[in-house]
Amino acid sequence: MVNLTIDNRKIEAEAGRFILDVARENGMVIPTLCSHESIEPTGSCRLCVVEAKQGKKTRIVTSCLYPVAEGMTVDTRSERVMNVRRLVLQLLLARCPESEQLREMAAEMGVEAEDRFTPDKDNVKCILCRMCVRTCEKVVGVSAIGFSYRGTEKNVCTPFKEESTTCIGCGACAYICPTGHIEMESTGDTRTIWGRTFKMKTCKVCGRYFAPEDQLVYISEKTGVPAEDLAVCISCR
Ligand code: FES
Known part of the structure; x- marks a missing residue:
């Protein structure tokens, strides 16, 4: 077992488990698109990013693929995290402007389609998450x-x-x-x-x-x- 902190809460978790799973088990919500309990994560959508601090290093990581570690401090909603998430969502929206699910998620996060990303002309709704x-x-x-x-x-x-x-x-x-x-x-x-x-x-x-x-x-x-x-x-x- 390892001891870590997620959003200022002290948590004990099994070593090697992914941050997303541990956070969810503890009632925390991290937005995801390509995560489902029936299949292994592959980190395709990048929406689940969080900030993980270990020692002196702080990194933005995909929580569905990043394992917890002793002494780690995780922030799931820091300003840096939210900026990256918004950017990811803007890019996904540009690819799939017609996806109802993406639009809802964007509305929840206060994200609007940006002119600097040209919307996909084919209007697909696929984000290639596999x-x-x-x-x-x-x-x-x-x-x-x-x-x-x-x-x-x-x-x-x-x-x-x-x-x-x-x-x-x-x-x-x-x-x-x-x-x-x-x-x-x-x-x-x-x-x-x-x-x-x-x-x-x-x-x-x-x-x-x-x-x-x-x-x-x-x-x-x-x-x-x-x-x-x-x-x-x-x-x-
Ligand atoms: S849930 Fe899609 S990258 Fe982690």
Whole structure:
């Protein structure tokens, strides 16, 4: 265990844990976009920056990837931290001016789009955090999407931008996306995502459509549980 101070509070934490996790466990709020408990952090969005002082050195660090240490002093809202966060948010807003989530976050932090950063002409809502790609690969295990092109043209898509044969329509990518970039529409007995339409299965207890048939087949093959036994929605389990 190590002893540190976060925002003037003395805290004891397990050595090696990340500042963000420790701060959250102690009820402190640090804004993030690319952090989720289901996947490893990669430090993409840079919104979680904090000021960490160790000995005589004070540095701005990404709290989702920076481990706590004995005697460390952390400030999550210093003027320097807030300036960096505002700048990061302005850059993200310039890339994704249409993202409702980013706009809300900016409004909360009193950040407005700046003229010096030219808004992206394509109006994408993707901040290239890879949350969707990594979730599809590491959590779902199908790798149906990835990144194409480079530089400003870089974007997330299915291979060759064609209808994905490996996608199971689970929607985990849309769920995890922090900026609402991935479009998914579930209407009645169908769900459309990544340009492909999936047939939905009804829950055998309540009768509501709850998951794509392809997803249940995939889980059944992975776990050995008969697909029919999986046909019960979360509320009825
Ligand atoms: S949450 Fe740390 S960089 Fe995004």
